[in-house]
Amino acid sequence: MKMTIKEIAKLAGVSQATVSKIINNYDDVGMKTKERVLALMDEHGYRPSYAAQSLVKKVTKVIGVIYAGKINANFNHPFFVEVVSTFKKTMGAEGYDLLFFSNEKFHKADENYLQRCQHYNVDGCIIIGGEHVEPSVDDLVQSDIPCIGVDIQLDGPHSGYIMTDNNQVSALAVEHFYLSGQREIAFIGGAESSLISNEREKGFRERAKAYGLQTPDDWIVYGDFFEDSGYKQMNELLKKERTPRAIFAISDLMAIGAMRAIKDQGLDIREFAIIGCDDITAARHVEPPLTTIRQDKDKIGRMAAYILKDLIQGNIERTSLKVEPDLIVRESTGHEIGSV
Amino acid sequence: MKMTIKEIAKLAGVSQATVSKIINNYDDVGMKTKERVLALMDEHGYRPSYAAQSLVKKVTKVIGVIYAGKINANFNHPFFVEVVSTFKKTMGAEGYDLLFFSNEKFHKADENYLQRCQHYNVDGCIIIGGEHVEPSVDDLVQSDIPCIGVDIQLDGPHSGYIMTDNNQVSALAVEHFYLSGQREIAFIGGAESSLISNEREKGFRERAKAYGLQTPDDWIVYGDFFEDSGYKQMNELLKKERTPRAIFAISDLMAIGAMRAIKDQGLDIREFAIIGCDDITAARHVEPPLTTIRQDKDKIGRMAAYILKDLIQGNIERTSLKVEPDLIVRESTGHEIGSV
DNA sequence: CTGAAAGCGCTTACAG
DNA sequence: CTGAAAGCGCTTACAG
Missing domain, CATH: 3.40.50.2300 (Response regulator)
Structure with missing residues (x-):
């Protein structure tokens, strides 16, 4: 069933070498030979063995x-x-x-x-x-x-x-808050060991500073990118003496969790401004639809x-x-x- | 850098065959030889070539x-x-x-x-x-x-x-409608060429019949599993002389599209009963949260x-x-x- | 334009 | 317990 180069060669009445050259597109093969062999390979559904090829060539694709x-x-x-x-x-x-x-x-x-x-x-x-x-x-x-x-x-x-550009991710969020009239922003990050989270936090702090926005230290909290951690961290934020109205969560799931926490506290979600990250499908469907930073x-x-x-x-x-x-x-x- | 079995063999002072036997767990190799070779393989990070192995064995993993x-x-x-x-x-x-x-x-x-x-x-x-x-x-x-x-x-x-069990998918949906007091149900299917859609439609019709529920022919419509098609088909359903209150859509996305259509028409979503399929993340987050049939x-x-x-x-x-x-x-x- | 032969890195009877 | 040798299915100088 599974043919080898040798069998194709025999069928075509040529050597293995010639068949191989045809497979590999060498140009020093006679037209008629080439056509005959090609037809045979096609007819028998021949395909050179990956193993054999990769053993002798360096390339595997x-x-x-x-x-x-x-x-x-x-x-x-x-x-x-x-x-x-x-x-x-x-x-x-x-x-x-x-x-x-x-x-x-x-x-x-x-x-x-x-x-x-x-x-x-x-x-x-x-x-x-x-x-x-x-x-x-x-x-x-x-x-x-x-x-x-x-x-x-x-x-x-x-x-x-x-x-x-994770610095830019935070820049966009902070800028949007700034243009919306927010002057104090909370930040829900990911695990502290996360490269991505750290870059976004750095960008957040720098950009907030540049715009003259307040980012109280106890408004900077950390989840694990998943929804429940957003819920939990938002609840913590709501227990503070001063509570934030503008929250940047570095994943949509955490932002959605935060929204749920706000609703569960009986607060009016319309009085909060929330930005997530990622633009997952659910972001469009939550109430209210979530502003977010989309990665390309x-x-x-x-x-x-x-x-x-x-x-x-x-x-x-x-x-x-x-x-x-x-x-x-x-x-x-x-x-x-x-x-x- | 990348070693071969030959080099390992030379280093160990044994033949290729012996090394090969060790690799393949033959039990007729002396303990001391085995240990020496194993240590050498480890030291040099030797790993047999996939190409060579698969060329001679039948198994590739x-x-x-x-x-x-x-x-x-x-x-x-x-x-x-x-x-x-x-x-x-x-x-x-x-x-x-x-x-x-x-x-x-x-x-x-x-x-x-x-x-x-x-x-x-x-x-x-x-x-x-x-x-x-x-x-x-x-x-x-x-x-x-x-x-x-x-x-x-x-x-x-x-x-x-x-x-x-796509028959059971429909059975669960129909049964739930029945137990909720619905007596007339609409169906939003997928592409008509879809095996899955056809099975679900068949199950839907059979089970509705078994429960004595009405499923008017012009309430059975087809989308393409995506959100927009659900929106469009729901709009069509709402134009009918008699419009459905209970809708089974065979994907969550179509169900969500249908909900959007209802809201956009200015109708009260609470007066409709909607069931989707799949239990995608967004199903939990739409308003109201979507009842659905989850596949395992x-x-x-x-x-x-x-x-x-x-x-x-x-x-x-x-x-x-x-x-x-x-x-x-x-x-x-x-x-x-x-x-x- | 074509082919004989060596070699890629392994495994597997087989002989010892 | 160990090894020499053939063979897996290809490609690639090389010679013609």
């Missing part, structure tokens, strides 16, 4: 996909799934397939990303960054395998990384693919890119200027 | 993932992403990695799932079913490569499939993995499984009995 870190970098994470989806499409158009490493056996001490990449001989890989990244990621990044990081800073000899998932996925391709082809070496976020204004900040 | 059909079966589809996520975890625990085929080059006439599976020599594959499935899927399913289908009926010699994504993904494993090991041949859905009662059907 396979990209490894790694979700690094124990938290927030999962296959079904709503942000990353969009990024990876676009990445997959873009790489797919170039003929690459994606190999997703499972790390369920990772407690086994000898598991190691570099080894696995070498085992499969992938042409390159994409690393999705979560929190508490395994040290073995670094061995991979320092190797000569091209790597592109998303939301993780990679500094290997053939690596790059890409992420949203599409661009991130697409650029990650382009950069990785350039890295693989040796067109570039180290590189990094920040992608601009967008402000999406909805009613949770009380008005509808430029609503999308 | 790689599973192909195929999103078949042009519609509704995407990498980032909210339902399938959960299913595949659990599938990945379960297979991962067994040491399998997942290879996602890209089908961006698919217009190229010679693309063919069977060929690609053979090319990579995958141990088996999972096929996610959408609409308008490519005929080439059938060649794969009829081959001797084990296949497990999700939301697609597969009848190959070594294949199985799994999906929610986790179980589907897990069972798909178990079945595929059994298929690969030859423990079973053809098989199929229906998974029970759950009714999640929220306020869109007017009361809160047994709310989750």
Whole structure:
């Protein structure tokens, strides 16, 4: 059933070498021979074996996909799934397939990303960054395998990384509050160990200062990006002596949790101004619809693919890119200027 | 840097064959030799080449993932992403990695799932079913490569499939309407070519009949599973001479669209009873929270993995499984009995 | 324009 | 308990 090059060669009455040259588009093969062989390959549905090819060539046309870190970098994470989806499409158009490493056996001490990449001989890989990244990621990044990081800073000899300009994320939120007449803002961050959360907090503080806005220290609290933590932190904020009216939560889920907390306290949600982050589907559907900062998932996925391709082809070496976020204004900040 | 078995053998002062036996856990190797070689492999981070191994062995420990059909079966589809996520975890625990085929080059006439599976020599594959499935899927399913289908009926010699009991999906919805005192129900289906939509419609009609409920023919309409189509179809329903008060939409997004249509018409949403399907995140957050029929994504993904494993090991041949859905009662059907 | 031969990194009877 | 040798399905100088 499954044919080999040898059988095709015999059928065509030529040597293996000739068939191989046709497969690999060498131009020193006679037209008639070529046509005959091509027809035969087509007829028998012949496809050269990946294993044999990759054993002798260096190229595999396979990209490894790694979700690094124990938290927030999962296959079904709503942000990353969009990024990876676009990445997959873009790489797919170039003929690459994606190999997703499972790390369920990772407690086994000898598991190691570099080894696995070498085992499969992938042409390159994409690393999705979560929190508490395994040290073995670094061995991979320092190797000569091209790597592109998303939301993780990679500094290997053939690596790059890409992420949203998180400073700008906060800038947009703070600016929008400022233009809405808010003068005091609370901040609900993610885990304190999170690179993303830290960048956004830094941007938040700087920008608030630049606009002369107040950000009392006890109005800066931390959740874990999920809804319940937003609910809990908002309740804490509402217990303070002075309570905030403007809240920037660095994930939509936390913002939604915060809205729920406000309602559950019997307060009027219309008297609060809330901004989230991500623009998940639910953001449009909560009451009131949530103003949010959207990351350009599409661009991130697409650029990650382009950069990785350039890295693989040796067109570039180290590189990094920040992608601009967008402000999406909805009613949770009380008005509808430029609503999308 | 990247070692071969030959180098390890030389370092250890034994033959390749001996090293190979150690890698493959043959038990006829001396303890001391084994330990020495193992230590060496560890020290040098040696990992046998996938290509070389798979060339000579039949097993690859790689599973192909195929999103078949042009519609509704995407990498980032909210339902399938959960299913595949659990599938990945379960297979991962067994040491399998997942290879996602890209089908961006698919217009190229010679693309063919069977060929690609053979090319990579995958141990088996999972096929996610959408609409308008490519005929080439059938060649794969009829081959001797084990296949497990999700939301697609597969009848190959070594294949199985799994999906929610769609008849039961409708049964739960109809029953809930019946118990809420509704006596006339409208139905918003998906594309008419959709297997899932057809099963649900069939179940809906049968069960409504069994309960003696009215389902006027012009109250049975079709969208495309997305929000806007629900909005549009609901508007059509509201133009009828007699308009429905109870609506079963076979996706949450369409249900949410329908709710929006009702509100936009200036009608009181509280006078309608609406049931969706899927239990997406937004279902909890719309006003009023949406009653829905939840599919057990986790179980589907897990069972798909178990079945595929059994298929690969030859423990079973053809098989199929229906998974029970759950009714999640929220306020869109007017009361809160047994709310989750 | 075509083919013989070596080699890619492994595994597996087989012989000792 | 260990190793020499053939073979898995390809590609690539090289010679003709």
